[in-house]
Amino acid sequence: MNTTTNQINKMKNLLLSVAILLIGFSAYSQDQNVFEQGVLSGSLETNFNFFQRDSVIGAANIPQYDKQLTGGEMWLNLNYSIKGYDMGVRFDMFNNSNLLNPTGSYTDQGIGRWFIKRTTGKLQIEAGYLYDQIGSGIIYQAYEIRPQLFDNALFGGSVKYKLSENWNIKGFIGRQKFLFDVNPGNVKGAYLEGYKAIGKEDSPITFAPGIGIVNRTHNDETVNSLVNVIKNYEKVDVVVPSYNTFLSTFYNTLTYKGFTWYVEAAYKSPEVFFNPEELRQRPNGADPTFGKYVKESGSVIYNSFGFALGKLGLTVEAKRTENFDFRSDPTLRLNFGLVNFVPPMNRLNTYRLTSRYNPATQLLSEQALQIDASYKFNKSWSANVNYSNIQTLDGLDLYSEEYIEVQYKRGRKMAITGGVQLQNYNQEVYEQKPTVPTVTTVTPFVDVLYKFSRKKSIRLESQFMATDQDFGSWAFALIEVGLAPHWLFELSGMYNSAPNPKKDEIPTEADGEKKKILYPTVGAVYINKGNRFSLRYVKQVEGVVCNGGVCRLEPAFSGVRFNMTSNF
Secondary structure (H helix, E strand, C coil): CCHHHHHHHHHHHHHHHHHHHHHHHHCCCCCCCHHHHCEEEEEEEEEEEEECCECCCCECCCHHHHHHCEEEEEEEEEEEEECCEEEEEEEEEEEEECCCCCCCCEEEEEEEEEEEEEEECCEEEEEEEECEECCCCCCCEECEEHHHCEECCEEEEEEEEECCCCCEEEEEEEEEEECCEEEEEEEEEEEEECCEEECCCCCCEEEEEEEEEEEEECCHHHHHHHHHHHCCCCHHHCCCCCCEEEEEEEEEEEEECCEEEEEEEEEEEEEEEEEEEEEECCHHHCCCEEEEEEEEEEEEEEEEEEEEECCEEEEEEEEEEECCCCECCCCCCCCCCECCCCCCCCCCCCCCCCCCCCCCCCCCEEEEEEEEEEEECCCCEEEEEEEEEEECCCCCEEEEEEEEEEEEEECCCEEEEEEEEEEEECHHHHCCCCCCCCEEEEEEEEEEEEECCCCEEEEEEEEEEECCCCCEEEEEEEEEEEECCCEEEEEEEEEEEEECCCCCCCCECCCCCECCCEEEEEEEEEEECCEEEEEEEEEECCEEEEECCEEEEECCEEEEEEEEEEEC
């Protein structure tokens, strides 16, 4: 699509969005009190980065450091509801942004989303850019992860009908959003969900079953581009693309007293997708190379058991994934074009060092188990233990984590959390770094929160990661002072206390030793009603950033970050 066509489409979207809001404001205009009955709400989020070149930590050689110096993003949401109508529009702006590509620069602006929804009786109709999911999202989920500029909303329409008090059916059709355009391939789907309770009224057994189907149809351009690549393969590797792929899923949540069991089983019909681990034969007896298009069916089985009895809480999750890379366009890579969402199977860690190594969900081959247990001994003492293990279907170890945390509370004045994390992280697979060893870490940590008064508090964090791989061992410390209800001040530092002598990215001192580098952060946060402002000076080491199992490798950062969010 050329630039002129893009600009025309953006203008059409803008005019359509304005028209949608005007329609909402004028709906039922015969009612003289219409404006008193409608509800207008919105939000604004702005990020601004000032890039300060620092070649010592690797914050260099991208446009922002070399010449642009500044970059940022903005999202403005406006929503209006009146008499069964819900509508909204979102304006997106990117200026020298590094969210789309951490080593590149992206500038554009336009209408990132608009929608209108009408609910009347048992029927609900919606059109525009839609977010939705079937079950846990395994065969279909349209969602947004803003920190990674991941927005795969469905640009189309949907119809939902309430069959009875506890049963609903919904269908949708459209194309997947990509920035201010749409990806090729039409996506259609439908699902039926319900609820049923049996047994005693005070302790019933409840079921929440669902069934869903999804169909994606390629256009001629996509199929032809696949054919043009595959026709150059050796005969043994040639596969024939098909226009249609079908997915189906069954899911159910069963609950009884303190027990919950969620199960989902999904299937994908044979389709052509790219497998980077498959060997492709080369002509004239040359050595095979990795990576080729294959045609396979796929499946996912996911179980989650939850149990709560008195002071004990227990959750067990298990998942098996095979060939479930499902995209609106199979020529796209990384996180682009994903139509579905396969839940991650590791603990959501929040501390700086315990969250340094995160395993991205493996869509082609993964078998995983996670166990989480918590126990409250009394009003002051509680503990949490977590274990996760992830392998390929062939038994290759990808990730394992053992985590234990103990918390002590003394009234409302003090809370102390301490524990240790042990990890094994297959960096070669997760970060696509050939021949690097598995990262093995031991990370003890302690977190102390003390409240001097209702408005004044201080929080101290201390963590240490012991490892001989990647960048080597780290120490981290943080001091956070809170002056409620408006101010929060932060000072922290991440120190490469024992650098890996084999890591080429770490600069060398004059005596030949690897340089021990400090990565400081200093900042302040101001909160006033629905407004939040934060300003930080940051030096950040290269690492993997994950949101809900969707991960990407981010380069080092050096500079100033400003963020503002406002809700109204």
